[in-house]
Amino acid sequence: MNILLTGASRGIGAATLDHLRSGGHRVAGHSTAGMDGLIAADFTDPAAPRALWDAALAELGTIDVLVNNAGVFEAIADDAADDQWHTAWARTLTINLQASADLSRLALAHFRDPGAKGSRGGRIVNVASRAAYRGDSPQHWHYAASKAGMIAMTKSIARGYAAENILAFAVCPGFTMTGMAADYLSSRGGEKLLADIPLGRVADASEIAETIRWLATDAPPSATGAVIDVNGASYVR
Numbered sequence: 232m233n234i235l236l237t238g239a240s241r242g243i244g245a246a247t248l249d250h251l252r253s254g255g256h257r258v259a260g261h262s263t264a265g266m267d268g269l270i271a272a273d274f275t276d277p278a279a280p281r282a283l284w285d286a287a288l289a290e291l292g293t294i295d296v297l298v299n300n301a302g303v304f305e306a307i308a309d310d311a312a313d314d315q316w317h318t319a320w321a322r323t324l325t326i327n328l329q330a331s332a333d334l335s336r337l338a339l340a341h342f343r344d345p346g347a348k349g350s351r352g353g354r355i356v357n358v359a360s361r362a363a364y365r366g367d368s369p370q371h372w373h374y375a376a377s378k379a380g381m382i383a384m385t386k387s388i389a390r391g392y393a394a395e396n397i398l399a400f401a402v403c404p405g406f407t408m409t410g411m412a413a414d415y416l417s418s419r420g421g422e423k424l425l426a427d428i429p430l431g432r433v434a435d436a437s438e439i440a441e442t443i444r445w446l447a448t449d450a451p452p453s454a455t456g457a458v459i460d461v462n463g464a465s466y467v468r
Contacts, residue, residue, distance in 0.1 A: 232448055233291040235284070237261045237334070238301030239269055243358065243407060246440035247300065254444065259287035259294075261301065274301060274326045280333035288341070296447045297338040299331035299381070300358040306370035320373045327377035331357060332384060335399075339388070342397050352396025355388060356446045357381045358439075359458070361405045361466045378403075382458060389456030398455040400446040405462025406433035430463030 234251055238244040239260030251258045261283055265271020270290070272283035288294060303326050307319035335355055342353035362371070363378035381401060388399035405428065425431065442461050450457070460466065 232256045232295040233293055234258045234296040234298060234447060235261070235287040235291070235294050235334070235338075236298045236300060237272075237283070237330075238358075240264070240267070243404070243436050243439045243443075244300045246436035247298065247443045250437070250440040250444045251447070254448065256448065257291055259290045261287075263301075274330035275322060277325075277329075277333075280330050281337060284334060284337040294338065294341055294353070296354045296356065297334055298356045298358070298443060298447060299334060300443070301330065302327040302358070302377070304371070304374055306368075307373065309369055309372070323373040324377050324380075327374070328380045328384075331381060335384065335388060339392065339397060342392075343395060352398070354447055355385070355397075355399045356443055357385045357399070357401045358443065359385075359401045359403050361403045361460065361462045363403060364468060365466045385458065386456050393452075393455050396452070398450075398452055400450060400455065401458045402439060402442050402446065403458055403460045403462065404434055404439045405460075405465045407436055407439055428463040428465040430465075432463065434461055434463060 234256055236244060236248055236251065236258050239248045240262035248258055248260050260269040261272055262269040263271065263273050270283055270286045272279040274280065303323055305319065305323060307316060338353060338355055359381040360378040362375040363382045367375040385399045385401040388397070406424065439461055442459055446459065460468065
C-alpha cells in the first residue's frame with residue numbers, strides 16, 4: 232500500500248514508519264522540518280496540509296491510506312492572560328485537529344476520484360488519545376478537546392463513506408514512552424501516574440505503531456468506525 236504518515240520523525244510516528252516500511256509498504260513520511268527524507272510541512276500554516284498532500288501524491292503516485300499522527304502536547308494555565316490562552320488553543324486545535332481534517336478531506340476526494348490510479352476507496356487512521364474520553368490535566372483542556380474532535384471526525388467519516396469503501400479508524404494511546412511522555416511523567420510525579428496504569432508501565436511506541444499498522448492495512452472493513460484503546464487499562468470503556 233501507499234501511505235501518507237504525518238508526524239513521522241519521532242516517537243509513535245517514527246516507530247510506525249519503521250513498522251509500515253518493514254512490511255513492504257511505500258510510505259511518504261512528514262515532519263515539520265522535513266529532515267531525513269521526510270516531507271516538510273508546518274501545520275500552523277493553513278496552506279500546509281494541501282502542500283503536503285500534493286507532495287506525497289507526487290512521490291507515491293496514489294495514496295491508499297492516510298495516517299494522521301502529527302500533534303502537539305503543550306500546557307497552558309487556566310489563569311493565563313487571555314491572549315496567551317487564545318493563542319495556545321488556536322495552535323493546538325490547528326495542528327492537532329484542523330490539519331487532520333484538511334488532510335482527511337483531501338484523502339476523501341482522492342479515494343472517491345474514479346480517475347485516480349488504482350482508486351478503490353481507502354483508509355484513514357487517526358491517532359487520538361485516551362484524553363478524548365477521560366480528559367487531561369488542568370493545563371491541557373485544549374489537548375483533550377482536540378483529540379475528542381478527532382474521534383468525532385473519525386466516526387463521522389466512517390458512517391458517511393463506508394458504502395464507498397472508505398474506512399476510518401482511531402487509536403487512543405495513554406502514556407507512551409516517547410520524549411514528550413518521559414518529560415511529562417517526570418514533571419507530574421511518575422510513580423503516582425504509573426499507579427493509575429493497571430499494566431504497571433507506559434506503552435512502548437512499537438505497541439502503538441503495530442496497532443496503527445493493523446488498522447491501516449489489515450483490519451476488516453466491518454471494523455470501520457472502531458476506536459482502539461492502547462493504554463494499559465488506565466481507561467476502559
